[in-house]
Amino acid sequence: MVRLFVAIDLPTDIRERLKVPQEHLKKSTARLNPVDPALIHITLKFIGEVPQDAIGKIIGVLSGVSFSPFDLRVTGIGSNNPRQPRVIWCTIEDGGGSAALHAKVEDVLSTVGIARDDRPFRPHATIARVKQGDPTLPGWIRAIPPGDFGTCTVNRFRLKKSTLTPGGPIYETILEVPTS
Numbered sequence: 001m002v003r004l005f006v007a008i009d010l011p012t013d014i015r016e017r018l019k020v021p022q023e024h025l026k027k028s029t030a031r032l033n034p035v036d037p038a039l040i041h042i043t044l045k046f047i048g049e050v051p052q053d054a055i056g057k058i059i060g061v062l063s064g065v066s067f068s069p070f071d072l073r074v075t076g077i078g079s080n081n082p083r084q085p086r087v088i089w090c091t092i093e094d095g096g097g098s099a100a101l102h103a104k105v106e107d108v109l110s111t112v113g114i115a116r117d118d119r120p121f122r123p124h125a126t127i128a129r130v131k132q133g134d135p136t137l138p139g140w141i142r143a144i145p146p147g148d149f150g151t152c153t154v155n156r157f158r159l160k161k162s163t164l165t166p167g168g169p170i171y172e173t174i175l176e177v178p179t180s
Contacts, residue, residue: 003162004047006105014074014150015040018127021077021144030134042125044102059175061108066180069155070097076146089124098123155179
């Protein structure tokens, strides 16, 4: 079995700027697992574990996804739950570009038996996971001023293999799909 997901990789300069809020959050008394900045990305679709022989079909349908480039801006820091955060992320503004791309990815993957997400898509990039919460953590998150962590043009997405290790995940790009 192979663990797969579809992602938009953020450029190095944006990922480097996200170290600042990660360092700020480390000062809280919550136990956090910060995401290695080199691995920060926007997940368009978490596919999960699939048999090795399904990869070819997945590559085939994803290769046919056609989309136009769009601009994306990382605008601030938020979380999945304002009272008891479990995931801390950077917020994304892109005029609906990633949601439209997500819908196309969902459509083609459904043709090869990959179930659609049951939650609405919300573009974000995880910067930390909360291992043990603390009542002060929401305040630490709110204390990070909204700002501009950077802008980029999305002109490709990637199918990635994720190997979980004790030292953290290892991501390997299996397919890169550029704009048409």
